[in-house]
Amino acid sequence: xxxxxxxxxxxxxxxxxxxxxxxxxxxxxxxxxxxxxxxxxxxxxxxxxxxxxxxxxxxxxxxxxxxxxxxxxxxxxxxxxxxxxxxxxxxxxxxxxxxxxxxxxxxxxxxxxxxxxxxxxxxxxxxxxxxxxxxxxxxxxxxxxxxxxxxxxxxxxxxxxxxxxxxxxxxxxxxxxxxxxxxxxxxxxxxxxxxxxxxxxxxxxxxxxxxxxxxxxxxxxxxxxxxxxxxxxxxxxxxxxxxxxxxxxxxxxx
Amino acid sequence: xxxxxxxxxxxxxxxxxxxxxxxxxxxxxxxxxxxxxxxxxxxxxxxxxxxxxxxxxxxxxxxxxxxxxxxxxxxxxxxxxxxxxxxxxxxxxxxxxxxxxxxxxxxxxxxxxxxxxxxxxxxxxxxxxxxxxxxxxxxxxxxxxxxxxxxxxxxxxxxxxxxxxxxxxxxxxxx
Numbered sequence: 001x002x003x004x005x006x007x008x009x010x011x012x013x014x015x016x017x018x019x020x021x022x023x024x025x026x027x028x029x030x031x032x033x034x035x036x037x038x039x040x041x042x043x044x045x046x047x048x049x050x051x052x053x054x055x056x057x058x059x060x061x062x063x064x065x066x067x068x069x070x071x072x073x074x075x076x077x078x079x080x081x082x083x084x085x086x087x088x089x090x091x092x093x094x095x096x097x098x099x100x101x102x103x104x105x106x107x108x109x110x111x112x113x114x115x116x117x118x119x120x121x122x123x124x125x126x127x128x129x130x131x132x133x134x135x136x137x138x139x140x141x142x143x144x145x146x147x148x149x150x151x152x153x154x155x156x157x158x159x160x161x162x163x164x165x166x167x168x169x170x171x172x173x174x175x176x177x178x179x180x181x182x183x184x185x186x187x188x189x190x191x192x193x194x195x196x197x198x199x200x201x202x203x204x205x206x207x208x209x210x211x212x213x214x215x216x217x218x219x220x221x222x223x224x225x226x227x228x229x230x231x232x233x234x235x236x237x238x239x240x241x242x243x244x245x246x247x248x249x250x251x252x253x254x
Numbered sequence: 255x256x257x258x259x260x261x262x263x264x265x266x267x268x269x270x271x272x273x274x275x276x277x278x279x280x281x282x283x284x285x286x287x288x289x290x291x292x293x294x295x296x297x298x299x300x301x302x303x304x305x306x307x308x309x310x311x312x313x314x315x316x317x318x319x320x321x322x323x324x325x326x327x328x329x330x331x332x333x334x335x336x337x338x339x340x341x342x343x344x345x346x347x348x349x350x351x352x353x354x355x356x357x358x359x360x361x362x363x364x365x366x367x368x369x370x371x372x373x374x375x376x377x378x379x380x381x382x383x384x385x386x387x388x389x390x391x392x393x394x395x396x397x398x399x400x401x402x403x404x405x406x407x408x409x410x411x412x413x414x415x416x417x418x419x420x421x422x423x424x425x426x427x428x429x
């Protein structure tokens with residue numbers, strides 16, 4: 001049976017059609033969901049397609065960068081900055097043009113590899129996620145959004161303050177375009193202190209708070225418990241994570 | 255839903271979440287985009303959607319209602335090859351040919367974007383999501399760079415597509 005498709009023409013209409021998210025499959029760029037459909041693992045009954053919802057605005061308002069959930073990863077890959085460094089490594093040119101920041105944040109891990117590379121730099125930048133759905137609109141730090149129950153939430157916008165201090169982007173992955181990361185570490189030192197984000201080692205990105213306090217790279221394992229998958233073993237990831245955090249701390253703390 | 259594919263507008267009757275790849279191959283019987291990995295990883299299904307290269311296997315047709323699509327067939331024909339097609343022929347850049355449609359579409363978009371000669375690293379970036387298991391990429395990259403410089407020999411006396419070959423195109427098959 002063909003899926004029912006909903007194509008809202010504004011953000012308000014998207015929120016209204018999404019409701020509490022029950023039984024709805026949200027399509028942003030489609031790059032994760034379409035391969036799941038092709039593999040027979042997903043059969044959406046009701047699909048909410050956001051390509052006409054106007055959530056694709058990327059703007060800078062003073063020092064605040066605002067990224068609509070539907071902004072393509074390709075738009076974030078331009079220039080040089082902490083987020084751009086990671087966006088440039090997502091898949092390839094064609095996939096980055098279709099994939100969105102909202103989808104990257106909400107796509108979870110799997111046997112083939114851990115998705116959501118952008119979680120690490122967004123945590124390090126202190127980004128806030130504005131979402132709507134069950135319980136109404138709310139804005140929260142990206143690490144809290146990722147750690148919470150996201151099933152009834154529709155991401156609308158991600159915002160962060162341009163970093164005033166040094167940052168570091170550390171990633172480890174195979175060279176070819178479609179291998180998911182072995183591990184990603186992003187660190188940023190701002191007026192309000194150091195933030196360290198980790199992604200690519202589990203189903204969601206995490207904030208390495210213990211490292212932020214101690215400045216000891218080995219403490220990353222107090223907050224992060226890497227998974228085994230087709231890309232790397234948990235044991236290898238633990239070793240590489242410590243190495244990447246050490247490099248990040250060296251770069252940021254100089 | 256409507257699509258204009260290689261200049262011809264069609265009403266589309268496939269279900270809305272059908273991948274553009276299958277709309278092209280199964281409904282419109284345009285067979286150059288190949289069903290390779292169907293996970294966005296191999297590149298051979300790449301087509302131009304409103305001029306931009308996209309993975310047709312990852313694009314639900316409902317997401318591009320009203321769009322203009324160009325496939326390999328829309329770039330050139332056997333009697334009038336496009337510059338990239340001619341360069342691939344000149345420089346032996348195709349072997350089994352399975353990846354070639356996506357390679358040529360992506361390379362054409364790169365040259366269009368750049369508007370002139372492209373460098374080797376630009377080709378590597380643009381074709382980074384396109385897998386060839388035969389020729390080892392060197393001839394492919396050389397052909398794209400040659401096409402971007404206009405360094406092309408005329409190609410004459412190409413056999414018509416399918417001439418002298420058994421009819422092996424089976425509906426629903428990946429090739």
